[in-house]
Amino acid sequence: MKPGSLFSRKLGLALFAAALVIGFAFVVARSGPLAPTQVTTVRVASGTVSPALFGIGTVEARRSYFIGPTAAGRVKAIHVDIGESVQAGQLLAEIEPVDLDERLRSSEAAQARAASAVVSAEAQRNDVLARLKVAELNAQRYRELGGKHFVSASAVESRQQELASAQAAVDASNANLQGARQEVTRLKADQEGLRQQRNNLRLLAPHDGVVISRDAEAGSTVIAGQAVVKVVEPDSLWLKVRLDQGRSRGLAVGQAAQIVLRSNADGRYSGKVARIEPLSDSVTEERIAQVSFTQIPGGLSIGEMAEVTVLTQAGQAALTLPNAAIKQTPQGPGVWKLQDGKPVLAAIKVGQSGLDGVVEVLSGIAEGDEIIVHSERELREGGRIKVVEQLAGRKP
Numbered sequence: 001m002k003p004g005s006l007f008s009r010k011l012g013l014a015l016f017a018a019a020l021v022i023g024f025a026f027v028v029a030r031s032g033p034l035a036p037t038q039v040t041t042v043r044v045a046s047g048t049v050s051p052a053l054f055g056i057g058t059v060e061a062r063r064s065y066f067i068g069p070t071a072a073g074r075v076k077a078i079h080v081d082i083g084e085s086v087q088a089g090q091l092l093a094e095i096e097p098v099d100l101d102e103r104l105r106s107s108e109a110a111q112a113r114a115a116s117a118v119v120s121a122e123a124q125r126n127d128v129l130a131r132l133k134v135a136e137l138n139a140q141r142y143r144e145l146g147g148k149h150f151v152s153a154s155a156v157e158s159r160q161q162e163l164a165s166a167q168a169a170v171d172a173s174n175a176n177l178q179g180a181r182q183e184v185t186r187l188k189a190d191q192e193g194l195r196q197q198r199n200n201l202r203l204l205a206p207h208d209g210v211v212i213s214r215d216a217e218a219g220s221t222v223i224a225g226q227a228v229v230k231v232v233e234p235d236s237l238w239l240k241v242r243l244d245q246g247r248s249r250g251l252a253v254g255q256a257a258q259i260v261l262r263s264n265a266d267g268r269y270s271g272k273v274a275r276i277e278p279l280s281d282s283v284t285e286e287r288i289a290q291v292s293f294t295q296i297p298g299g300l301s302i303g304e305m306a307e308v309t310v311l312t313q314a315g316q317a318a319l320t321l322p323n324a325a326i327k328q329t330p331q332g333p334g335v336w337k338l339q340d341g342k343p344v345l346a347a348i349k350v351g352q353s354g355l356d357g358v359v360e361v362l363s364g365i366a367e368g369d370e371i372i373v374h375s376e377r378e379l380r381e382g383g384r385i386k387v388v389e390q391l392a393g394r395k396p
Contacts, residue, residue, distance in 0.1 A: 036384035038391055039375040041338065044367050047320035049360040051352040053247055053310040057239035057259075057291060059302055061232035065207065068227045069095045070200045075216050075228060082214055086205040092229045095201040095222075104194045111187040118180040125173035128166065135159070135166035209233045212302055237296050238274060241308045242286040247353075250312040251276060257291045260307040261300075270294040273310060309355065318351065318360040325373045326350065326359060336372035337365060342382050343372060 073095040080092050139159040146156035213230035216222050239259065243251065253276060259269040270293075277288040291308055326333050326348070333350050336343045348364030365371065372379065376391055 036386040037375055037377055037379060038386050038388045039336075039343075039372045039379075040389070040391060041370050041387055042322060042325065042373050044319055044321065044361070044365050044369045044371060046317055046367060047358060048317055049320060049352050049358055050311065050354045050356075051250065051313045052355045053243045053251060053312055054355055055241040055243040055286075055289075055308050055310070057241035057306045057308045059237055059300055059304045059306065060240050061212075061302060062236035062238055062290075063207070064212075064230065064232040064236075065205075065209065066227035067092060067203050067206070067229045067231060068225060069203070069222060070224055071197065072221070072223045073098065073201065074221050075218050076201075077218050078214060078216070078229065080211050080214075080229065082211055084211050086209060086211060086231060088205055088207050090205045091202055092205055092211075092231075093203040093216075095203070097198060097201055100194060100198050100201070104191065104198065107187060107191040107194055111184060111191060114180065114184040114187050118177065118184055121173065121177035121180040125170070125177050128169040128173045132163075132166040132170050135163040139163040203228060205231055207231070207233060232302065235296065237300055237302075238290050238292040239271070239306055239308060241289050241291050241310075242281070242284070243289060243310070245280060245285045245287050248287045251287065251289065251310065252312075256311045258309045258311070259291070259293065261297070262305045262307075263299075263301070264297075267297075269297055271308075313352065316352075316360075318362075319365065319367060320358045321361055321365075321371060322373055323353065323357045323359050325371050335365065336375075336379055338370040338372065338385075338387075341385070343379050343385055344381055 076094040076096045078093040080086060080090075086092065139162070142151055142156045142159040145151045146153060209231040210233075211229060212232050214228070215230065216226070216228045222228060251273070253273050255273045257271040257273060259271050261267065261269070271291045272294070273289050274292040275290040277290070280287045289310070291310070321335065325335050327335065327345075329345070329347075332347060334345050334347045337346045338344075346364055349362040351360035351362045353359045372385075374391055375385075379385070
């Protein structure tokens with residue numbers, strides 16, 4: 001082989017090796033661990049933050065009635081069906097009286113007998129009062145005769161004893177009369193109690209409403225307190241809403257709410273916070289609030305789910321950032337701010353946040369600062385970065 005040809009071949013191999021090294025270095029610098037970290041950024045600007053709470057609610061009735069007997073019995077008849085409107089005092093169902101009617105007649109007979117006993121006791125009292133009057137006259141007469149020594153002392157004492165016996169008979173007759181009258185009072189009370197029990201077997205609607213459930217049928221046996229029919233007031237429907245405890249600061253009665261029912265996802269209904277329950281759920285870490293409708297929509301069903309947004313405060317202007325840009329550090333919240341093209345971790349103080357992911361920033365940054373929102377890997381201060389419109393794999 002000629003020396004010139006060998007030199008040319010070695011030169012070509014050297015140039016090829018140099019190109020490979022340069023290409024490898026370029027690839028490592030662009031896509032390897034030494035490559036700059038790709039980030040997306042946002043400019044700090046003044047915006048509006050509308051603090052709000054989001055929760056899932058269930059339609060319930062504020063006033064509902066579980067109507068059932070006060071004693072065990074068998075259902076005789078149910079006169080209403082589910083979905084029917086009822087009026088206050090309307091008969092809903094009946095329980096079989098069993099022996100109540102017979103006991104009521106027995107009580108009435110006993111009361112009549114007691115009334116006769118009162119009449120007899122009054123007659124006996126009138127008789128002993130008359131005997132007492134005669135005994136008083138005889139005793140008075142014999143005392144006068146005894147003072148004149150026309151009768152013996154024993155005769156006077158006998159008349160005095162007759163007077164004492166008559167007085168005792170009067171006392172006994174008064175006691176008998178009082179006892180007879182008390183017996184009449186007792187029997188009247190028993191009879192009234194039986195009538196009340198009899199009336200309790202007629203289950204009446206306590207208020208205007210709608211029947212939502214029949215929990216028993218004719219012929220079935222129910223116990224005391226068991227509901228036979230359930231009635232709700234349709235104008236008392238509201239939502240029992242569960243809200244995250246960690247975001248519930250500022251929640252108050254009277255705040256406006258927006259309601260979206262599962263049965264009508266396109267509809268929006270207005271409401272307000274009517275009550276905040278004093279007892280929270282420690283398991284799910286949720287606060288419970290009752291939200292009422294400004295106007296109850298038609299066709300609303302008990303137990304329907306709804307999405308509720310409570311507007312805790314009016315929208316206010318402030319410096320804002322996306323929630324994704326805020327990093328939690330041991331020293332508190334912070335953001336990666338670009339200074340001379342290098343990332344620097346800056347501590348900030350945040351305020352209210354909205355459901356749209358916008359957070360109010362109170363201090364630590366200024367309007368116009370460029371803040372890193374997303375990065376393809378962990379950042380370090382002064383590290384090499386490259387600002388891009390969108391990270392690979394992320395939707396705009």
